[in-house]
Amino acid sequence: MTAAQQNSYPPARPHDPPVEVFPDVFLVRGSYRANWWLRFSRNMVVLRHGDELTLINSVRLSAAGERQLDTLGSVRHVLRLGYFHGCDDRYYIDRYGAKFWAPPGSRSEPGPAAGRLLEDGGALPFPGARVLLFAQSRHPEAVILIEQHGGLLVTCDCLQHYADRRFNSVLARIMMPLMGFPLRMIVGPVWLKIMTPEGKSLQSDFERIEQMNFDHLIAGHGSICQGGAHEKVSDAIDKAFFREKRDS
Template identity: 50%
Template sequence: MTEYAKPYPHDPIVEIAPDLFMVRGSMKMNAFVNISRNMAIVRHEGDLTLINPIRLNAKGEAELQALGTVKRLIRLGSFHGIDDQYYADIFGAEMWRQPGGEAYPSPAPTVTLTEDTELPFPDAELFLFRGLNQPEGALLINKAGGVLITCDGIQHYGDYRFVTWYARPMLARMGFPKTTIIGPFWITAMVPEGLDIQIEFNRLLEMKFDKLLAAHGSLLESGAHAAVEKALKKLAAA
């Protein structure tokens, strides 16, 4: 019998743009530290697509099913996926992701994401980083001024909610201050020697967006494009 990761504390589902929802929650990194984690939900014609999926508690699942039918999952980052098998097995959800990714090889992709993949809902654009050690992408929802959904590469911290209290003072020193950042561990793990990652981020900045929802941290409700530009300038100067 398959054992699934248990649900960890999370907030209720909230709508952040028409038919675009988010859940802010948490996960256990180790025996001592919890970190924040976010899921986006897109609703189209009664079907739900979960992006950066996280398992919800019973009340959260009831809220989710009240929104529509869980149809598919989109995995944007290779280090995520701990709850994907749960949704695939329990809800019969399709798995949309890039090939590769070593952390969670299951479930196998129902649809393999490429730059030519037609997304299953309108008003959206898929961005895939090129040349990384493992796959990562981002998704732009063209509503409410543009909502950029990322995984680990770009993160925003307005606060440290859901992070274990005694770990919070260390976050800024580890490269996670209360601002928009390029994930420092992501750079180390994902960017091979010789790749100019600025080129990839400049491609991403060709998209127009005002909000940012990363897989960790908090929602940046406005000014996200400028915030990402500022984070990239800081990275270039490092």
């Protein structure tokens, strides 16, 4: 890819190097700049299966970061889980000739239309995992359960976990607690408002997620939740939908 071609895509923003958080599961903590004043955290998960890499919630990397990515394996698949994410998908698809997976009804901009569909309980490019699609949401949104390592739930915007404010600008650090983003596990409040159809609720979809077995969570924003994620997700659902406190 020439420099001119590289410049036709959204530029790389500050990010950390890939960190292997579980065997063959890498997390890149990065960022998204909404404008000069607002910068938010954004995460990419890289799964390795043999020599193949699958990128989930893709985040473009610096040249040095891309070299590190290339040492991990060959980028073969790009998965878009979140309706509102995907500005860097096209870069990876063009750069590596990767196959692009997204839920039915996903936006064709940004990024190309999906070549492979992420369907509820459907196929994935790696074993030992399954897809859950929101059934009630206004637009498509998916989560993926990786069944190894005690269960790792990968989400985009629906569930987010914050243990710190890394890669948030000063204004974002001030605004986030006021906008419903405290330092804990949350149902994404802005996402929930936009994705809930008039007069309906997404509670049943979150309760389907709650029925899955997982101990860890990585969302498209914030920090990894390593251990105890299921209980925190249940608490987040309690708060978002004003459920009675559970007995257990």
